[in-house]
Amino acid sequence: MVLARLQQPLRVAITSIGRSGSSQICLHEALAQLSVRAPPTLTFVRHASHAQQGAVNKAKDGPGKRLGAKKTGEQYVIPGNIIFRQRGTHWFPGDNCAMGRDHTIYATECGYVKYYKDPAKHPKRQYIGVVFERNQVLPLPPNSMRRRRLGMVATKMEMPEVIETEPQIEVLADGQAVQVQKSTDKERKGEEGRTLRLRPGYMYREANWEIGRAAERAKVKVREFVPGDRWKAWRKSNARKAKTAEKKGLGRSVKAKK
Structure with missing residues (x-):
């Protein structure tokens, strides 16, 4: 395209050089005629578009979340x-x-x-x-009874009937009459006359001296405590340990001789 544009100015310059007598003037005129004006430059600005960003930003239609x-x-x-x-x-x-x-x-x-x-x-x-039951309705009325928890069902407690027994009168050896009230509940052996009190730590239990008299209340014969036998079990265990150590020592000496 540039060569096609320059053909006509070159022809005119050559013909003018041949007609004129002064080579210097003809040269200046030829150069002036050869000056080609450059066309105006066009500047382009490239803006971002959706298609240029790739497939990541295209419209999506993912699976439903099943709400x-x-x-x-x-x-x-x-x-x-x-x-x-x-x-x-x-x-x-x-x-x-x-x-x-x-x-x-x-x-x-x-x-x-x-x-x-x-x-x-x-x-x-x-x-x-x-x-917990199909016929129950929510919300519950204010201040209503709490429903069951932990798999338990609320049921009405049936209180046992109290049978009143007539007091029995027992005559002692000195002729004095004493009223005796026998309880209908069977007490376990050794628990006659137990008194449980709230002890430190919020525990209902007897005192230690009362627990020690359980055998006496149950009328069970217990071997009397001998002060000399206090460390009998300790002495037996020490003798057993010494005998075991002696046997181990004898076994090692026999192996060493062999």
């Missing part, structure tokens, strides 16, 4: 069962439920799922709870 309810109302669950998966606290944990780090609500006790609202606790929040 929502996993257990319906009155469905039986065990501890650890997931009841509801969510992003944010659309539902809050109620009775016998807890919330994980990703706002997942799961059961902490065995029972039946209940979806409910508690205006007394919060007017707008929705709760998920677990009850």
Whole structure:
């Protein structure tokens, strides 16, 4: 392209040189005619575009996270069962439920799922709870009895009927009459007349001297304590250890001779 542009100025310069007589003037004119003006330069600025960044920033359509309810109302669950998966606290944990780090609500006790609202606790929040019987309703009324825990069922205790016995009168040797009240409950052997008191450390127990008289109360014959035999077991153990060490020493000496 540059050579094609220079062809016409060169022809004109050559013809002018041939016509004119002065070589110096013709040379200046030829150089002047040869001066080619450069076209205006165009500057381009390249801006970033979405297509130039690669496939990382393209639109994605990943798999769903399977959010929502996993257990319906009155469905039986065990501890650890997931009841509801969510992003944010659309539902809050109620009775016998807890919330994980990703706002997942799961059961902490065995029972039946209940979806409910508690205006007394919060007017707008929705709760998920677990009850132990299908016919129970949440929320519980204020100051109501606490439900069972640890797999135990609350039952009414039946108190045994108290049978009143007529007092018996016993006549002593000196002719004095004494009223004797016999208890209907059978006492274990050696526990006659025990008195349990609250001792230090919040323990109900007898004093040490009373515990030592248990055999006497049970009328059990015990060998009398001999002061000289206090260290008898200790002396026996020392004699046994000395005899064992002597046998080991004899065995080593026989091996050394061989």
